[in-house]
Amino acid sequence: MTQNLVKVKIWDVPTRLFHWGMLCLLGGLWWTAESAEMEWHQLLAYSLLILIGMRLLWGFIGSDTAKFSHFVHSPKTVLNYVRKTKQHGISASIGHNPIGGYMVVALISLVTLQLVTGLFATDEIFIEGPLYTTVNGDTALWLTWLHKKNFDLILILAAIHVLAVGVHMFKGDKIIAAMFSGYKRLPGELAQPLAFVSTLKAVMIVMVIGALVVNYLMLPIIEML
Numbered sequence: 022m023t024q025n026l027v028k029v030k031i032w033d034v035p036t037r038l039f040h041w042g043m044l045c046l047l048g049g050l051w052w053t054a055e056s057a058e059m060e061w062h063q064l065l066a067y068s069l070l071i072l073i074g075m076r077l078l079w080g081f082i083g084s085d086t087a088k089f090s091h092f093v094h095s096p097k098t099v100l101n102y103v104r105k106t107k108q109h110g111i112s113a114s115i116g117h118n119p120i121g122g123y124m125v126v127a128l129i130s131l132v133t134l135q136l137v138t139g140l141f142a143t144d145e146i147f148i149e150g151p152l153y154t155t156v157n158g159d160t161a162l163w164l165t166w167l168h169k170k171n172f173d174l175i176l177i178l179a180a181i182h183v184l185a186v187g188v189h190m191f192k193g194d195k196i197i198a199a200m201f202s203g204y205k206r207l208p209g210e211l212a213q214p215l216a217f218v219s220t221l222k223a224v225m226i227v228m229v230i231g232a233l234v235v236n237y238l239m240l241p242i243i244e245m246l
């Protein structure tokens with residue numbers, strides 16, 4: 022990986038902002054739950070809802086490397102990738118590698134589950150999620166329990182994810198820098214043409230989802246602050 026390297030754009034702005042924005046919001050959500058700042062907990066959660074909504078849509082209509090079809094592969098492809106990695110060691114890939122792709126799906130799914138269970142959750146004192154009254158008391162308590170346990174699962178998967186990122190970095194695959202800058206240096210023969218969708222399209226998606234979330238979920242809380 023030291024010869025004939027070319028600079029290739031891998032990640033678009035929306036995907037990078039989504040990743041680091043989600044990381045900051047998850048930290049804030051943990052902190053607000055720990056310190057019982059539940060109004061802020063909800064406001065941060067609804068901000069994350071806007072980001073996740075954008076990312077899920079972006080997985081279908083976004084840039085090539087952000088598309089689910091680009092990184093969710095058949096089990097056969099995953100096995101071939103494992104075999105190749107065993108033989109030749111870790112190599113750089115364009116976008117998520119076949120194993121990483123499944124980790125991405127798992128992380129996004131668990132964070133979405135966290136948001137959905139939060140909508141039904143209660144602290145049994147002041148706070149009830151906006152969908153709390155649509156289910157019976159026992160179901161709401163079970164979803165609150167799931168909300169708490171699922172966060173532990175997110176932390177475990179995130180730790181594995183960070184470990185995998187660390188291994189790639191150790192092997193010279195500079196993926197953290199790429200998630201900041203959007204660019205990677207790759208052997209010329211690996212570089213392939215990628216299509217990137219305008220950031221403006223993602224801004225418009227965020228504005229539409231954002232308008233709904235702010236109006237129906239955030240304003241009622243802001244008015245009570």
Ligand code: HEM
Nearest residue numbers: 036040047116117118121125128129179183186196197200
């Ligand atoms: C709770 C913590 C975290 C979660 C839930 C998380 C989740 C994700 C997700 C969903 C993606 C895919 C991005 C996309 O396609 O939209 C991703 C990619 C990535 N994450 Fe994280 N992440 C976390 C923490 C971190 C941290 C702390 C680092 C840095 C040390 C990191 C480095 C990366 C990198 C480098 C990629 C790109 C991987 C690749 O090249 O295939 N992540 N992460």
Ligand code: HEM
Nearest residue numbers: 050051054066135136139140142143144148149150169172
């Ligand atoms: C992805 C978004 C969210 C994350 C990461 C998150 C995270 C957490 C965490 C870490 C806890 C503490 C768990 C524990 O004590 O073991 C918690 C509790 C809670 N969350 Fe969330 N949450 C999210 C979304 C929501 C939403 C949308 C609501 C809606 C109101 C909500 C309401 C609650 C409630 C009521 C509790 C229980 C507090 C208690 O009993 O002390 N959460 N959440």
